[in-house]
Amino acid sequence: MAPITNGRLLFNKVPTGYPVPGKTTVYDATDIIDLENEPLNGGILVKTLVLSVDPYLRGMMRAPESKSYTVCYLLRNDSGSPLILYNFGVGKVIRSENPAFQAGDHVYGILDFAEYSIPKDTSKLEVIIRPEPSLPYSVYVGTAGMPGQTSYYGWKEYAKAKAVRCLILSLKLADGEVVFISTAAGPVGSIVVQLAKQDGLKVIASTGSDEKVKFCKEIGADVAFNYKTTNTADVLAREGPINIYWDNVGGSTLEAAITNTAPGARIIICGFISQYNGEDHRGIKNMKYVLFNQLSINGLHVNAHHDRYKHEFYQLIPKKLASGEFKYTEDIARGLEKGGEAILEVQKGMNTAKKIILVADE
Numbered sequence: 001m002a003p004i005t006n007g008r009l010l011f012n013k014v015p016t017g018y019p020v021p022g023k024t025t026v027y028d029a030t031d032i033i034d035l036e037n038e039p040l041n042g043g044i045l046v047k048t049l050v051l052s053v054d055p056y057l058r059g060m061m062r063a064p065e066s067k068s069y070t071v072c073y074l075l076r077n078d079s080g081s082p083l084i085l086y087n088f089g090v091g092k093v094i095r096s097e098n099p100a101f102q103a104g105d106h107v108y109g110i111l112d113f114a115e116y117s118i119p120k121d122t123s124k125l126e127v128i129i130r131p132e133p134s135l136p137y138s139v140y141v142g143t144a145g146m147p148g149q150t151s152y153y154g155w156k157e158y159a160k161a162k163a164v165r166c167l168i169l170s171l172k173l174a175d176g177e178v179v180f181i182s183t184a185a186g187p188v189g190s191i192v193v194q195l196a197k198q199d200g201l202k203v204i205a206s207t208g209s210d211e212k213v214k215f216c217k218e219i220g221a222d223v224a225f226n227y228k229t230t231n232t233a234d235v236l237a238r239e240g241p242i243n244i245y246w247d248n249v250g251g252s253t254l255e256a257a258i259t260n261t262a263p264g265a266r267i268i269i270c271g272f273i274s275q276y277n278g279e280d281h282r283g284i285k286n287m288k289y290v291l292f293n294q295l296s297i298n299g300l301h302v303n304a305h306h307d308r309y310k311h312e313f314y315q316l317i318p319k320k321l322a323s324g325e326f327k328y329t330e331d332i333a334r335g336l337e338k339g340g341e342a343i344l345e346v347q348k349g350m351n352t353a354k355k356i357i358l359v360a361d362e
Helices: 135-142 146-159 187-198 210-217 234-241 250-261 288-292 302-323 336-348
Strands: 008-011 025-028 044-052 085-097 106-112 125-126 176-180 200-207 224-225 242-247 262-271 296-299 330-334 352-358
Touching: 008 336, 025 336, 044 106, 044 135, 044 200, 044 336, 085 135, 085 352, 106 135, 125 176, 125 250, 125 330, 135 242, 135 330, 135 352, 146 262, 146 296, 176 187, 187 242, 200 210, 200 234, 224 234, 242 250, 250 262, 250 288, 330 336, 336 352
Parallel strands: 176 200, 176 242, 200 224, 242 262, 262 296, 330 352
Antiparallel strands: 008 025, 044 085, 044 352, 085 106, 106 125
């Protein structure tokens, strides 16, 4: 087989504000790869099938001196070449010199935004043993992958949910808890909605479009609203107080949630996309309610809970997704050349569901 073009998405420039396709990220088609003869040096050659586009990628597109909980993308790698973006993905092993992997295996983990790659660190890859073969591989970078794990681990570790009970005579809800979930139509938020309903809670869900509001109601949200056209604080004042807040956005939404908490409420900080691109650097001005209402606030890093909950997650969640008990949606960009636009859409909230780049078919 003759050498072929190996398309790649490069990190070209640290953005100010939103990442700009063609400037922040650049699709490159100049690399050539010989699939049969490329030296593996004890590694594996992987054909990329699907890649995940997640909000936190914007936080990795920063200058090295800007500290955060994630590593940052560098503009150049150790050899001086432009850095290829990377994130969670699924690929198929084409060739292997590593006994842990065989040609034909499907692997999940950190992959380059490239059509083909030789991963430097195979410890970040694992062979997918699909407990539910009916699920497409794209789901394994979404609700059956890291985003779904984030939902499951965080809910299990921090929610401490108490179910709603119905009084037999009056048929009124009593002693139940209320959870508020921001960005509730996304791959993380939507699983949290369904976990909360499974546990018997009243769910308030906010999202950024009427289409997403409809999806939130379909997966069980009792109250769903478009935060762009409805005042969040008004909804929480009317439907709360809230016992649990799952925060994916930060900023004014977090502030509104804190004001409308019940005593002993739990706040789970999963993300703060309202501040990723420089739009909202406000400080939280109502922290007095943390004292008044004796709130618990926990930051959620999925990797910190992986060893404890991973096996349980894969035993439960893929089955629920395959059976339809848990629902999911996908927004697929076809072709790696669409990667820059896909990243921007997620940052602006223009994606209609979990954003995935379909790089190649089998």
